[in-house]
Structure formats: C-alpha cells, structure tokens
Amino acid sequence: MITTATLTRARLLLQAVKADNARWYCDKPGCDGLPHEGFPHHHARASQHPPTGAWTEWLLMTGRGWGKTRTAAELVRDWAKNPGTQIAVVAKKESLVRSICFEHKTSGLLHVIPKSDQARFNASGGSGRFFLQLKNGSTIYGFGAEVPDNLRGFAFDKAWFDEFAAWNKQTAQEVYDMMWYDLRESPSPQMVISTTPKPLKHVRDLVSKPGVVITRGHTKDNLPNLSAIALEKLERDYGKTRLGRQELAGELIESIEGALWDVTMFQDPVFRPDTMPPLEDIVVGVDPAVRSSEGADMTAFTVAARAEDAPGMFPDHLNHGYILEAIQGHYTPRDAMAKAGELARKYGASRVVLEANNGGEYLPTVLQMVAPGVPWKIVHAQQDKRGRAMPVATLYEQGRIHHYGGAEKFEDLESQMVTYTGAAGEKSPDLLDSMVWALTELFLSPVGHGDVIDQRIHAR
Known part of the structure; x- marks a missing residue:
C-alpha cells in the first residue's frame, strides 16, 4: 500500500534529482560543459563562470548562440539565492524581457530557477509590475530600455542588461546611468551585460571603461548545443565577412582612421528600410x-x-x-x-x-x-x-x-x-x-x- 509518507519521500527524491540535474557550475578546470562524472548533463563551460575576486561589471561580448542568456540567467539565479535580493533585468523592450530573459524555454529565468523556489510570477507588464518573486523574498524585476525614467524610484542590489548593443542608441547610456543610481544602496553592486557587439558609442564606452571584466567568445564555442548544419552554413556564408566577425566571432568592429564612412552609419534602423x-x-x-x-x-x-x-x-x-x-x-x-x-x-x-x-x-x-x-x-x-x-x-x-x-x-x-x-x-x-x-x-x-x-x- 502506497502511503502519504511514501509519496512524500518520492516527491522529495524527485526534487533532489531535478536539483542535481539543474546544477550549472562545476569545479573541473577548463571544463567544456559536456557531461562528465558528477555532472551527467550539459552545464557551464569554464568561460561561463563569473569572474573571480571583487568585480562590479561583467561584459559578455560574444557571438550569437554562445550562451550569453543562459550564463546571465544562471548568475541571476545565483544572486537570488541570497534572501531578499532585489534584481533588475533590462532588455531592449519589455516584450523581449519577458520572452527571452524570463520565458525562454532553455535559458530564461523561469526555466533555470527551480519551480520549487518560485513563489509568484506577475507578467501583467508596466513599470515595476513585471516581476518574479521567490519564496526566500528575493524579487527579479523586468524592464524595457525604451524609457529611462521607468527605472526611477527603485533600489536594486544587482542588474542584468541583455543585448545592450541592440538598445536604442539615444537612450542606452541614460538607462545605464539610471541603473547605477538604483544600485546606490547595494552593499555589493554588480551588473552583468550580455550582448553581441555593435560599434556604437555606448558599447565602445563600456568596453574601454576601467574595471569592466570582459568575456569574449565565438558562436562555435557552444557547438554541442547548436545545429551543426546551421552553424556550418553561417560560417560558410558569413565567416570571413565583417558581419560574421561581429555576429559569430563577437568582435567589436572598430572604425578605421581615415575612412570616409563609419560603421555607426549602418546601425540606424532607418538606414535599411x-x-x-x-x-x-x-x-x-x-x-x-x-x-x-x-x-x-x-x-x-x-x-x-x-x-x-x-x-x-x-x-x-x-x-x-x-x-x-x-x-x-x-x-x-x-x-x-x-x-x-x-x-x-x-x-x-x-x-x-x-x-x-x-x-x-x-x-x-x-x-x-x-x-x-x-x-x-x-x-x-x-x-x-x-x-x-x-x-x-x-x-x-x-x-x-x-x-x-x-x-x-x-x-x-x-x-x-x-x-x-x-x-x-x-x-x-x-x-x-x-x-x-x-x-x-x-x-x-x-x-x-x-x-x-x-x-x-x-x-x-
């Protein structure tokens, strides 16, 4: 006869197995993220571990498909384990915060944070009304980067900026500055910025800023989790082009001194109607x-x-x-x-x-x-x-x-x-x-x- 106690033990065992399979960081030096003893599932590559020592800004400037979103989401998950932590997640638009940063089926916060830790997800939208609350009192808020003033009045401990180079170049720097006002009371303020680079001023300024820890990487670094056929086609068609160097290699293509045209001219959406x-x-x-x-x-x-x-x-x-x-x-x-x-x-x-x-x-x-x-x-x-x-x-x-x-x-x-x-x-x-x-x-x-x-x- 199956008793209530038996069901409870089975449920706890299942939760333990799920938690074990959800582990992201391993201690193997130079790990490639593939399954190995103690980690029978895909997990973080060595380059996806957060910086060691004291740091305030971590820039993941890599090719598309490298694993930036998952890397940042796992860091947010780690931050949120500390009870009562207040975290901001900002993407180009609020709709993208929801669909990519929160709801993505493999990399979103709702996927990487165990269901057993989640208390409430409010997706009604609007400034301050879009959030994921955890049972330990930590809360993760989602914002679009369209209106910098939407960040006024908040106090956060940590922040994640997703696809920073894709933000409106007219407001990106203001949103960045506003966030640091929101982090003013944090005892250990930290920000992770995940983006495929574009040669825009706010990106170049961040790259040249002292103290920013930069992780660079190529799309092919994450080959085991990508379509080999698609990656082969992308490499064949774009691998040796400027577009490929930017989108696949994660290279920040700088302007050449003396050239009459600047790459920033091509970044305005109205340039390609x-x-x-x-x-x-x-x-x-x-x-x-x-x-x-x-x-x-x-x-x-x-x-x-x-x-x-x-x-x-x-x-x-x-x-x-x-x-x-x-x-x-x-x-x-x-x-x-x-x-x-x-x-x-x-x-x-x-x-x-x-x-x-x-x-x-x-x-x-x-x-x-x-x-x-x-x-x-x-x-x-x-x-x-x-x-x-x-x-x-x-x-x-x-x-x-x-x-x-x-x-x-x-x-x-x-x-x-x-x-x-x-x-x-x-x-x-x-x-x-x-x-x-x-x-x-x-x-x-x-x-x-x-x-x-x-x-x-x-x-x-």
Whole structure:
C-alpha cells in the first residue's frame, strides 16, 4: 500500500534529482560543459563562470548562440539565492524581457530557477509590475530600455542588461546611468551585460571603461548545443565577412582612421528600410575593369535610385537615395556590358553610367551591341577616388542614402566603404567606385545622356 509518507519521500527524491540535474557550475578546470562524472548533463563551460575576486561589471561580448542568456540567467539565479535580493533585468523592450530573459524555454529565468523556489510570477507588464518573486523574498524585476525614467524610484542590489548593443542608441547610456543610481544602496553592486557587439558609442564606452571584466567568445564555442548544419552554413556564408566577425566571432568592429564612412552609419534602423517611397530616377553605375583575367580588378555595378521629392515625405525635406543592388565580378567587356544592360532593364534604369578612364570609351559601343536601346552616359574621372567620394560620403552623413535590403546583401560594398582610406598602394575599391558614380549622377551632376565629361572628377 502506497502511503502519504511514501509519496512524500518520492516527491522529495524527485526534487533532489531535478536539483542535481539543474546544477550549472562545476569545479573541473577548463571544463567544456559536456557531461562528465558528477555532472551527467550539459552545464557551464569554464568561460561561463563569473569572474573571480571583487568585480562590479561583467561584459559578455560574444557571438550569437554562445550562451550569453543562459550564463546571465544562471548568475541571476545565483544572486537570488541570497534572501531578499532585489534584481533588475533590462532588455531592449519589455516584450523581449519577458520572452527571452524570463520565458525562454532553455535559458530564461523561469526555466533555470527551480519551480520549487518560485513563489509568484506577475507578467501583467508596466513599470515595476513585471516581476518574479521567490519564496526566500528575493524579487527579479523586468524592464524595457525604451524609457529611462521607468527605472526611477527603485533600489536594486544587482542588474542584468541583455543585448545592450541592440538598445536604442539615444537612450542606452541614460538607462545605464539610471541603473547605477538604483544600485546606490547595494552593499555589493554588480551588473552583468550580455550582448553581441555593435560599434556604437555606448558599447565602445563600456568596453574601454576601467574595471569592466570582459568575456569574449565565438558562436562555435557552444557547438554541442547548436545545429551543426546551421552553424556550418553561417560560417560558410558569413565567416570571413565583417558581419560574421561581429555576429559569430563577437568582435567589436572598430572604425578605421581615415575612412570616409563609419560603421555607426549602418546601425540606424532607418538606414535599411523595409519599404521605399516612389522613385523618380534610377541609374546603374559601372566601374569597369581594364582587364578581365583572373587577379585583375573586378568590374563593379551599383543600382541606385532617387526618391520623389514629395511634401512631408522626409523630415529634412530633401531628396533621399536608395542603393538597390551592388555586385562585382570578373567579366569580359562584352559580358560586363550585358550585365549592365540586364540590371538596367531589371530595375527600369534611365541610363547606365560608365567610367571611361583607362581606354573605356569603347564600352558604349559594346553596350549597344549586347543591350540595344539601353541609354548610357560616359563620365571621366578628374579627381582621385577619395576626392570624388567625399561629397557622396556627406550624403550618407546627412542620412539621405539608404540601403534597401539586409546587411548581407551589401556586405562587400559596406566593407569597402568603411575600410577605404585612399592611402598609397591601397587596392582599388571597385564597388565603392561604382556606387560613387551612381550617386554622383543622381545627386551631384546635371541629368543627361550621351558622351558627357564631368569636369569635377579626375583619373583613378
């Protein structure tokens, strides 16, 4: 006969087994987090252990999927074991605090903190009304980073900032500062910041701040818990790109001194719109290679557009431009002009803009042979690349040029933009040059077709 005492012992045994399986930290030096004697389940890698000694800020700046969320959640769980501890968790939006930091099925606080320790979870939302209360009196509050003043009036002992680099760059620093006011009464204030890096001021300032303990890591460090197929594809497609260095390797890509474009220009959400207004003109800019053999410069093509100047369309009341496509490759003159004609017809371009330096005056003839009826315009460079790129860079600084499509679509172009300085011996940035020709034609030159020499622009 099963008695109440038997059921109680069974329940306690089950709870003990669950608690044992929930253990996160082990003492094995350099542990890879895989099951071993005493830990028959996946657990913390050595790099996921909190810093030793006295510390106040721990920055987990790693690639996506490294295990940042689980690492921070386990630290919060550890903090909360001390009765009465008050902890703040802040993410970009309150909805993300709930779905990622609290409710994620493997890494959220509701998963890592044993149910037996939880007293009440209030998910009604609103400043101070979103929290997880534990039976020992510790409380974990959730906030969105949209409104810094929502943190006023609180007193916390510890804090977790999730995906700090994804926060609104206009308010991120203010939220950070506000939190330290909230930690003012804590006998041992500590903050863990988990993020995949972006080269934004509030991230750079944190990285350079004395006393911040930084853990860096690559997505592949957590391979046993990730899809090998997905990771292989990501490595193949993005591993050697700037995007891959940031999103997979967790590298903070800094701007290059002397470059006309800064990576921060690409971080504003309006830089990559999901929709476009009506367009009044579209051109295909071509930077042709002198030779088509392997190892020679590539021929580059950029499709750019100018939006209609409709009243109230843009806050600055100026025309805005859109980069629609940017590609490069090794082409024979005939194939290059066929590609230019193909792009012109695909996007409905009014003309193809051809740089005719280095003997390229024959290209319009080839274009008319392979793409009859496609309008063209010849331009001759009369400044070096940097000189003619500067006015176009100003358009970007004004926020008037947008890239229509994801970052991966323009990875090669944007990489050239943020790395080209014009130094002696520097490789010719073909995509950058084709983009400059296209935007110069749309915004900085008289509109027209035929054999036109732009006197402001000079040889390569």
